[in-house]
Amino acid sequence: MCSPSLSDPESVERERVSPESIFMITPSEVIEYLFCPRFIYFMNCLDIPQHEELRYKVLKGREMHKLRAKHNVAYLRKKLGCAGKEIDVYLASPRLHVRGVVDEVLHLADGTAAPLDYKFAECRWVPFKTHKMQSVLYAMLIRECYGKKVEKGYVCYLRGGSKVEEIVYREADFAEAESIISEIVDIIERGYYPGRARSRNRCADCCYRNICV
Numbered sequence: 001m002c003s004p005s006l007s008d009p010e011s012v013e014r015e016r017v018s019p020e021s022i023f024m025i026t027p028s029e030v031i032e033y034l035f036c037p038r039f040i041y042f043m044n045c046l047d048i049p050q051h052e053e054l055r056y057k058v059l060k061g062r063e064m065h066k067l068r069a070k071h072n073v074a075y076l077r078k079k080l081g082c083a084g085k086e087i088d089v090y091l092a093s094p095r096l097h098v099r100g101v102v103d104e105v106l107h108l109a110d111g112t113a114a115p116l117d118y119k120f121a122e123c124r125w126v127p128f129k130t131h132k133m134q135s136v137l138y139a140m141l142i143r144e145c146y147g148k149k150v151e152k153g154y155v156c157y158l159r160g161g162s163k164v165e166e167i168v169y170r171e172a173d174f175a176e177a178e179s180i181i182s183e184i185v186d187i188i189e190r191g192y193y194p195g196r197a198r199s200r201n202r203c204a205d206c207c208y209r210n211i212c213v
């Protein structure tokens with residue numbers, strides 16, 4: 001069962017799924033897992049939040065909304081063959097164990113749909129791996145909730161002139177995302193302590209470094 005709806009991203013980010021409902025993770029949690037699997041353990045199993053990180057996200061979110069209002073990206077949507085769009089769409093899939101707010105769901109002229117995500121960053125030739133993973137998760141939610149084909153997605157980089165990167169999804173991308181989701185759900189449901197971040201460099205500024213052994 002799926003639930004698309006329009007919602008305030010900040011309030012949804014704060015929303016907690018009740019223990020009675022099926023557990024669903026957000027794309028942000030997937031990104032945190034990719035940074036270090038132990039973040040999931042500390043946040044979800046021990047309930048120790050990343051205060052600094054959350055504050056940063058709220059500030060970044062406000063800044064993003066101001067920038068989106070300022071930049072007129074209508075011409076970009078036209079260029080993408082967009083026949084219709086919905087903004088700030090909350091999607092949830094208990095089957096996938098994923099929920100989140102898609103900045104824009106684009107309904108393309110060829111009958112497919114695509115997520116458009118805004119990033120407060122400059123464009124790179126190859127989208128950041130994390131941005132791609134987020135886009136893949138949104139694509140999975142759209143496929144599930146709208147029953148439409150989702151073959152590609154877009155990331156709009158607001159700094160440096162609102163450049164848009166296209167991401168063409170492969171089945172391997174969806175398989176990788178499903179595998180990561182399954183690992184995260186496993187950590188939370190079984191409460192096991194996962195391996196540490198791949199690079200020790202990530203530990204230097206980590207808010208959990210004093211309790212991480």
Ligand code: SF4
Pocket residue numbers: 036037038039196197202203204206207208209212213
């Ligand atoms: S200190 Fe390093 S291994 Fe531990 S949670 Fe932080 S990033 Fe992960």
